[in-house]
Amino acid sequence: MAQAVSVVEVSARIERAATLEELKDIRTEWVGKKGRLTEEMKILGKLSPDQRRTRGAELNQVREAILSALNAREEVLKDRAERQVLETERVDLTLPGREPISGLLHPLTRVRRRIEDIMLRMGYSLAYGPQIDSEWYNFEALNMPADHPARDMQDSFFVDVPGLVLRTHTSPVQIRSMQRHQGRLPVKITAPGLAYRRDDDATHVPVFQQVEGLVVDRNISLGNLLGTLKMLIHELLGENVGTRFRPSYFPFTEPSVEMDVACAACGGDGCRVCKDTGWVEVLGSGVVHPTVLKSGGFNPDEVSGFAFGLGIDRIAMRLFGLDDLRLLYQNDLRYLARFQSGQGGSLS
Template sequence: MSSYMEDITQQIAAYKTEIAAFRPSGEAALEAFRVRFLGSKGILKELFAGMKTVAPEQRKDFGLVLNELKQLAEEQYHNGREQLQDRPGESGGREADHTLPAEPQRLGARHPISLVRSRIISIFEKIGFSIAEGPEIEDDWHNFSALNMPENHPARDMQDTFYVAKAPDWVLRTHTSSVQVRVMEQGKLPIRIICPGRVFRNETISARAHCFFHQVEGLYIDENVSFADLKQTLYYFVQEMFGEESRVRFRPSYFPFTEPSAEMDISCLICGGKGCSVCKQTGWVEILGCGMVHPRLLENCGIDSRRYTGFAFGMGIERITMLKYQIRDLRLFSENDVRFLKQFEGAV
């Protein structure tokens, strides 16, 4: 070993001893330690610069020694920093003041869609409805054909569909009626279910429409089920959701999977039925569609339509939420604006 290497090895050993014995007395001493060993003009910087004077066959061993020294210095510096932070009265540390108020623990809030969804489920659970769920990607049979909408049926044009694949067709479901079909195919009667979930339609996004939204559809199938049962069920829902003073009316309509079919309106909650821009000066707001299950749909699912009858209904959760909380823009539900969501903290 050369004379230079002997000298530098002894010097490094001395540096190791100095570093291992270092205990900071304060911030100034710790900073002086950092500058001395780890600074841009410090000892380690000079030692690494001297690598070029070391014989090539010794550079690998010498580099390992220097890296070990550097790690020791960095570790000692970080230990010193932690000691000062934990030491009362030192800069960077502080004594615990138990008289100070606790740090506020901010709680989130449930989304308004989730609030209304849970409320709808709770209302129908009280009268014996259970929850059924299904896939958001559906085949043509469950989304269209089984619901009395065969290929080229004009009712398909009422729903602008996102197709995932063609021939055979797979789509993002346009309604949760597909869940009703899957339950009916199981053949376990009677059936009394609600089907909440997200659905998708290729629509232009605006204050009143979006490419995805949430639905709750209901289905009741048993012997001797009538339209009167449907009306009383929905009367009960409206009074529980919007209050006993809410008025209800039914208007004849058309759906391929129900016959007869109807749209159900409630008196406008914003103007009290007097007429405003929300209800288009009519005093009424549509909230859902409904009707008696079409006999062909029952037969498609293997249910004897001469013995069993049933009713179905479907509503958009966003529509119910907008009415309940008097929200005028559908896009607010999916923009994740904290200022909007904070308004529902008290509703948790």
């Protein structure tokens, strides 16, 4: 016998094995393909039949003993490992939860939706148009020919393609909506969207949001316009807000009217915000100019209409009590988050 096999010695090692890896090593060393016991069994063939029988029986007993010791120990170690996993991965239900960061809609989006909501309730449909539009839709169709002085008032962003411009107002949507109706009445649309002008100061930004309203039907009058605007502004800013109308001039309306609301900062007494007038302009409007109706495919002798446009940004400044519009466009979350808790003004 080249090597005596001590079952007691091996069993002791197995008992001491602290990990499954260690146990695996012992298994390989003794009963693996090249294990010590396996090697012993290989040389059985060289023995005489008698010796072989005795030695074979001996070795088998040892092998059985080692295997059963290995299996028993493996059970114990596996059980221990499992319990350890359960211990370390236990969920502590008493830990405080992680508060999810809840987002909020941008203040301007909330104001836009509120205006849309009021308009929809008054029976208007939403209408949209391209932000890069032709000069025809943006100017000519709206009664602003190439040499019209109003085209200087609105210093525009032109694009590389001749004849195209970043729309300076949402009014081109009026023309597109009328055309889409192909003479069918009534046209009653509201067009929210972005517009672009070369402006940049505390109350003007180069990209701003407008909402447009247009009604075309038979016998539409200035009275219909004034009633509609009063309702819109009262829904938006409150029943009790003071309003007034002033005659004005726009190329696309005749007559043209601007609407003012009582200054929120001073309540009408006069202050820096309202330039001591007690009033703040909120929108421009008027009875649709015959040329505009014609551009939209309607006969001004048969139908009439009114139109108005207001800056969502201006309404937001009013609702939130802001004095610098540009802050709303810088998208600084620390600033915008104020509008969640209501610190920046109230708007549900």
